[in-house]
Amino acid sequence: EDKVVQSPLSLVVHEGDTVTLNCSYEVTNFRSLLWYKQEKKAPTFLFMLTSSGIEKKSGRLSSILDKKELFSILNITATQTGDSAVYLCAGRGSSGTYKYIFGTGTRLKVLA
Amino acid sequence: GAVVSQHPSRVICKSGTSVKIECRSLDFQATTMFWYRQFPKQSLMLMATSNEGSKATYEQGVEKDKFLINHASLTLSTLTVTSAHPEDSSFYICSASPPSVVPPYSGNTIYFGEGSWLTVV
Numbered sequence: 001e002d003k004v005v006q007s008p009l010s011l012v013v014h015e016g017d018t019v020t021l022n023c024s025y026e027v028t029n030f031r032s033l034l035w036y037k038q039e040k041k042a043p044t045f046l047f048m049l050t051s052s053g054i055e056k057k058s059g060r061l062s063s064i065l066d067k068k069e070l071f072s073i074l075n076i077t078a079t080q081t082g083d084s085a086v087y088l089c090a091g092r093g094s095s096g097t098y099k100y101i102f103g104t105g106t107r108l109k110v111l112a
Numbered sequence: 113g114a115v116v117s118q119h120p121s122r123v124i125c126k127s128g129t130s131v132k133i134e135c136r137s138l139d140f141q142a143t144t145m146f147w148y149r150q151f152p153k154q155s156l157m158l159m160a161t162s163n164e165g166s167k168a169t170y171e172q173g174v175e176k177d178k179f180l181i182n183h184a185s186l187t188l189s190t191l192t193v194t195s196a197h198p199e200d201s202s203f204y205i206c207s208a209s210p211p212s213v214v215p216p217y218s219g220n221t222i223y224f225g226e227g228s229w230l231t232v233v
Contacts, residue, residue: 034221042118042205042224043156088155090222099146100222102156 002027004091004103012109017079021106023089024071033072034100035063036088043088046074079110115139116208118225125196125232132192133228135162135206141186142208146222147179150203162189162206196232204228 004025013019025033032050036043047056052067060079065072076083086107090100117136125131135145143164148156160181161169168181178200180192189208193200205227 036224042227045221045223048221090156099158099161101158102148104155107153 002091002093002101004089004101006087006089006103006106008106009104010107010109012111013079014111015080017110018075018077019079019108021074021076021087021089021108022071023073023103025089025091025101025103026070027091027101028093030067030070031092033065033092034090035072035074036090038086038088038105039084046087076108079108081110081112084108084110115210115223116206116225118206118228120228121226122229123231125230127197127232128195130192130194131196131230132190133204133206133230135189135191135208135225137187137208140208140210142189142210143186145183145189145206145208147181147189147191148205148207150205150227152203156205159191164189193230196230198232201230201232204230 007022032048034048035046037046047063049063049065049072052065055062055064060077063074074087086105088102088105090102092100115138117138119134123131145162147159149159150156158171159174162181162183164183164186170176178194180194183189206225207222209222
């Protein structure tokens with residue numbers, strides 16, 4: 001059975017800290033992995049990763065995939081209170097449709 | 113602007129009644145849409161895959177007679193919660209993907225609707 005596991009489940013940091021969120025996956029015929037940020041409503045897209053070792057970057061956020069070890073990390077540098085959210089990762093296999101399996105999420109709280 | 117629109121954002125219904133939630137792709141045609149359910153402080157649980165012009169594919173443990181899915185057009189999928197009970201109260205969210213890279217949207221990426229909070233009293 002395909003599964004995606006995230007760690008830690010929750011994290012509390014202070015503004016300015018750097019955090020690393022982990023996502024490990026077991027997905028049959030893996031195709032891609034997505035990272036999302038969810039605040040109070042629907043998740044918003046952050047990154048899509050398909051190739052191993054290529055870092056995706058957007059401002060203070062970056063992410064990388066390791067297809068050999070079956071994991072991805074999401075880094076947030078110089079955290080701000082606005083980064084407080086649940087971060088979700090999702091893996092997709094080769095089912096032919098965009099069916100993604102979501103991890104449990106990491107709840108990040110950034111204190112002022 | 114929104115890529116996928118979901119309506120209503122909040123609905124309260126009485127136990128035993130049915131409620132319908134709509135999911136529309138605004139800028140692209142979606143032959144496939146997905147319906148998720150999320151309980152407070154939990155992750156998204158995939159309920160079913162909605163297929164345009166054919167039956168939905170339900171995940172294990174999801175009652176197809178209770179959660180009716182209709183994907184009648186390439187831009188609209190509906191989820192009807194039938195004979196709702198308080199335990200059906202949850203956040204329901206749909207997603208769809210552009211069929212290819214259509215700037216500014218990324219291909220192979222799922223975009224979510226705004227979600228619908230269902231409360232059954």
